[in-house]
Amino acid sequence: MPRFSANLSMLFQEHPFLERFAAAARAGFCAVEFQFPYDWPAGDVARAAREAGVDVVLFNFPAGDWAGGERGLGCLPGREAEFRAGVARAIDYARALGCPRINCLAGLAPSGETAEHLAETLIDNLRHAADACAPHGIAVLLEAINTRDVPGFFVDRSTRAAELVAAAGRGNLFIQYDLYHAQVMEGDLANTLARLLPQIGHIQFADNPGRGEPGSGEINFPWLFAELDRLGYTGWVGAEYRPRGADTESGLGWLRA
Numbered sequence: 599m600p601r602f603s604a605n606l607s608m609l610f611q612e613h614p615f616l617e618r619f620a621a622a623a624r625a626g627f628c629a630v631e632f633q634f635p636y637d638w639p640a641g642d643v644a645r646a647a648r649e650a651g652v653d654v655v656l657f658n659f660p661a662g663d664w665a666g667g668e669r670g671l672g673c674l675p676g677r678e679a680e681f682r683a684g685v686a687r688a689i690d691y692a693r694a695l696g697c698p699r700i701n702c703l704a705g706l707a708p709s710g711e712t713a714e715h716l717a718e719t720l721i722d723n724l725r726h727a728a729d730a731c732a733p734h735g736i737a738v739l740l741e742a743i744n745t746r747d748v749p750g751f752f753v754d755r756s757t758r759a760a761e762l763v764a765a766a767g768r769g770n771l772f773i774q775y776d777l778y779h780a781q782v783m784e785g786d787l788a789n790t791l792a793r794l795l796p797q798i799g800h801i802q803f804a805d806n807p808g809r810g811e812p813g814s815g816e817i818n819f820p821w822l823f824a825e826l827d828r829l830g831y832t833g834w835v836g837a838e839y840r841p842r843g844a845d846t847e848s849g850l851g852w853l854r855a
């Protein structure tokens with residue numbers, strides 16, 4: 599079976615953030631990931647992970663004014679300085695946490711800009727991020743997000759993310775393949791995984807519809823997890839779903855199985 603990490607922005611929300619690390623360890627996870635650690639000092643986050651005995655395997659670059667509706671800075675012309683400051687901040691956190699990969703959110707396509715200009719901006723920003731991360735042994739990821747949940751997201755298909763990553767042309771640049779977003783937008787998960795595998799630096803999952811745990815929807819997760827082994831994928835697979843029950847533990851049947 600693949601190596602699973604618990605996404606602490608979605609799982610274990612019945613606990614305060616810094617207590618979710620220990621909750622994940624008690625549930626059997628040896629690795630965690632999360633969206634944004636920036637509300638907590640890096641030292642506090644690192645201590646929580648160390649004391650729980652879990653590795654931190656992924657988090658996101660700062661993504662703009664999230665509460666105000668922004669969903670990333672990667673493709674936004676005129677925001678390059680803010681993106682770059684976010685890259686530096688994320689590297690500081692990654693070094694404190696020993697985290698080897700950081701995910702870039704492309705953001706919502708602003709009106710009045712051509713797709714070509716947005717793609718150029720994103721590619722320049724990805725190159726900057728990859729070059730800044732490379733000396734620290736950190737990989738940079740680009741994730742496609744479905745436009746049913748996030749209307750207007752600029753990179754909405756894994757095949758497009760793969761094209762942009764290839765165009766940026768950096769050895770430490772990969773795609774983050776989220777099975778939930780891919781199922782909403784593209785389907786054909788197994789064939790797409792096989793085709794994009796060399797470019798995949800991290801996988802996440804939730805069932806569809808509803809973004810719940812495996813077994814709550816239409817995706818055949820036992821078969822797909824076995825397929826990841828058959829394909830030779832050795833990276834992390836992040837559980838990034840909204841538990842349907844009152845607590846996370848009651849939805850972990852897929853992990854026990």
Ligand SMILES: O=C(O)C(=O)[C@@H](O)CO
Nearest residue numbers: 633658703741776802838
């Ligand atoms: O929504 C997702 O999927 C993610 O992976 C997040 O990190 C982006 O908000």
Ligand SMILES: [Mg+2]
Nearest residue numbers: 741776802838
């Ligand atoms: Mg995801």
